Amino acid sequence: MSERLHSITALLTKELELLQLVGDSIEREHEALLKNNLETLQQATKSKAQAVSDFREQQQLRLQWMRAHGLKTDSSLLDLVRAVADLEPRPEPLTDIRDLEDLAKSLNELALSCDSNNRRNGGLIVRLQEKTRNTLSVLRGEGASEDLYSDSGEKAPSTGSRSLGKA
Secondary structure (H helix, E strand, O other): OOHHHHHHHHHHHHHHHHHHHHHHHHHHHHHHHHHOOHHHHHHHHHHHHHHHHHHHHHHHHHHHHHHHOOOOOOOOHHHHHHHHHHHOOOOOOHHHHHHHHHHHHHHHHHHHHHHHHHHHHHHHHHHHHHHHHHHHHHHHOOOOOOOOEOOOOOEOOOOOOOOOOOO
16 A cells, blocks of 8 residues: 555545544433433533544644645545545555545445434424423423414413412
């Protein structure tokens, strides 16, 4: 394996390892949200933030490497692999290029999974916040902000609201 292939393989392998830590942190965050475990949630969130920071630093190292080798930094990982393969003298073992392609595909798939799972956690957080707001509204005796309707479609009579402290 050439020095160039070895370098980019090492950079992408490290990115994959760090992204796996991001994914693991997102899963711990999800479990903590489902179990309503604040301490574990705080730890997972802190861990996720650190993993994301480490991952971004590793991405910057790859981008620096790409610039140093005259490669476009806005290309996809698979385009990067093809560009590196084009720079290699022939005959370069095709297995090295295929391994690098597999690594790039794994990195892409994991990035998509992390993004999806992080969005799932964000949606869960929004639902939990709404539930908390509604619970607080009930405890404060605040009425619903929207009108309620009966089965016939007419506005239902208000039953009034009183704070639980006054009830």
